[in-house]
Amino acid sequence: MSSLSSEALERIRAQFDYGPYPRVPLEATPKENYGALAIHDIRSAFYRRDRSLKATEGACILDVGCGSGYKTLMLALANPGAEIIGVDLSLKSVELAQERLKFQGFPEVKFYALGLDEIGQLEIAFDYINCDELLYFFDDPAAALGQMKAVLKPDGIIRANLHSKNQRIAHYRLQELFKFLGFLDGNPEAAEMEAVTELMNALQPGVLSRAAVWNLPLQLQKEEKQDELEQWLLANLLLQADKGYGVPDLRQYLETAGLEFLGMVQAPLWRLSELFGDRDQIPAFWALGIQEASLLDQAYLYDLLHPVNRLFDFWCSLQPLAPTQAWENLPLEQRLGLKVQLHPQLATSGIEQQLQEKLKLRERFSLARALHGEFLGLLTYEPLFGALIKPLFEKVLSVQELVQRFQQLQPLDYVTGELWELEAVAELVWNFLAELERDQCLFLTQA
Ligand SMILES: C[S@@+](CC[C@H](N)C(=O)[O-])C[C@H]1O[C@@H](n2cnc3c(N)ncnc32)[C@H](O)[C@@H]1O
Incomplete structure (x- = not known):
């Protein structure tokens, strides 16, 4: 059926x-x-x-x-x-x-x-x-x-x-309006797109439906991107059956x-x-x-x-989500044995170069931004952590190997000024990796 x-x-x-x-x-x-x-x-x-x-x-x-x-x-x-x-x-x-x-x-x-x-x-x-x-x-x-x-x-x-x-409420109001005007009775083409554009342009900027949807189309008109404007109109205000x-x-x-x-x-x-x-x-x-x-x-x-x-x-x-493996409850030795792999779409020379640029300037970096855009909640990290994950662009490492690398890069615990206690350095590296995993930047798997 x-x-x-x-x-x-x-x-x-x-x-x-x-x-x-x-x-x-x-x-x-x-x-x-x-x-x-x-x-x-x-x-x-x-x-x-x-x-x-x-x-x-x-x-x-x-x-x-x-x-x-x-x-x-x-x-x-x-x-x-x-x-x-x-x-x-x-x-x-x-x-x-x-x-x-x-x-x-x-x-x-x-x-x-x-x-x-x-x-x-x-x-x-x-x-x-x-x-x-x-x-x-x-x-x-x-x-x-x-x-x-x-x-x-x-x-x-x-x-x-x-x-x-909820996100698209203004679009649905306008689709209803254009349906009422008969613009969606047949296949909306050039004449309907022109009429919508004319009407929306003529409204006062403060009119709610215009204010809600019309900024991008205005920009596209200003930049004379006619093709993109048409695509936008057909995919939004004149979209059949949406x-x-x-x-x-x-x-x-x-x-x-x-x-x-x-x-x-x-x-x-x-x-x-x-x-x-x-x-x-x-x-x-x-x-x-x-x-x-x-x-x-x-x-x-x-x-x-x-x-x-x-x-x-x-x-x-058909299968449900695997029961969340409570990573936080995993004993230290098991955590150390996990394999860490950068998301294959991040392990590219382009991203590696971007990271390298940040490191050269001693600037903070975010891998998650490459995946999710400039989303407000994505964390940035100190260059030290960037240096830590650089080898992951070439190969898979265990958590343990990353902990050892961290100790080479930063031999002393910042808090005590002494050599790291294994638990403290493992926790620091682990928290960093768990955040990257949560932001879909890397995979942690059993060896
Ligand atoms: C908005 S486009 C999305 C195209 C593509 N998936 C993308 O995201 O770029 C929707 C596509 O679904 C197709 N479509 C609509 N109803 C369909 C159906 N019942 N079976 C197969 N394709 C359909 C349309 O022809 C159109 O090409």
Whole structure:
């Protein structure tokens, strides 16, 4: 059974045949977009669930609703040796995607013009399904998730996302207005885009709906970026079948589909503790409640308090999250034996050079910024810690080896002025590594 009416399906197909998404030139490459590559690296998802490293070689990946294939290219770059298939309702989009992947040196990636409800025809069980910017079109997202689950291996993982109705509330008001004006009756094209632009430009800057959404389009007009403006209009104010959700909706869809929530893809962007200026001022009832709260409840509270994230961008699977290994309770010898590996998308010469520049200037650094942008809560570290992790760009080290390296770099305990006690130096290095792990910059695995 389809989770979309055939009329809605045709509207969406017409929209993306007219304007395949995203509009990125064939020669553009996301090679240095480390954050995007980390999101598309299946090792990020499997590490999140199992705290172990999944081989990309031979893994079967489906990119459903692949559009013009820019994200499929990210999947290909981030997962060496994986077998990748892209499908999309829009034939124009898959043609462009195929051309892109060929141009970028991945002719083996296959594309088919298929709807989500037809993916069973591929007769393949997938290790990983990427379903980006698609789920919010469906009348029944739980059924759509169920269709993906049906072609997922028992230990596979799905990445999907829904629009937050709280973040996007002004967009939905304006979509309603443009629906009322008839702009979405047929396929919105040049005439409708022009009319929207004319209207929005003419409103007083203080009009609430304009103030909420129109800054970026104004900027694009000023810079004469017509193509980007059109893409923005079609993906926002004139997007067919777009819908917004709350976290309880997501919870219900997952339950109905029989899938387990593994967390938001960029977990640091959902960290409730970042919403408080002074950690000591957090009310006790709140702090205690949060300790008990599930990840979905935490996301719900975040979206209600600070709806800045456009997408609930999540991983889910048949298997639940491995019981959180209480790293903090692990005896010292076991911690010392863990292997430390930089996230493969960070272990690049580009990032190493950036770190080296900071070290030369004796400046603080942040690895997490390369993955998550200039997000307020990401910690920066002293150059000493930068020097500590430099060898990780070349090889995997144990926690013990990093503790020894720290002692070579800084032989004396800053507090006592004496040689380090093992426990004190191990704790210092451990806390640093645990923070980097929490910010998705490195993997800690059992030897
Ligand atoms: C917003 S674009 C996202 C493209 C790409 N995933 C990305 O994030 O760049 C949505 C894509 O989903 C496709 N699509 C919409 N409904 C679909 C369906 N039921 N089955 C397969 N593809 C669909 C559209 O044709 C369009 O190319």
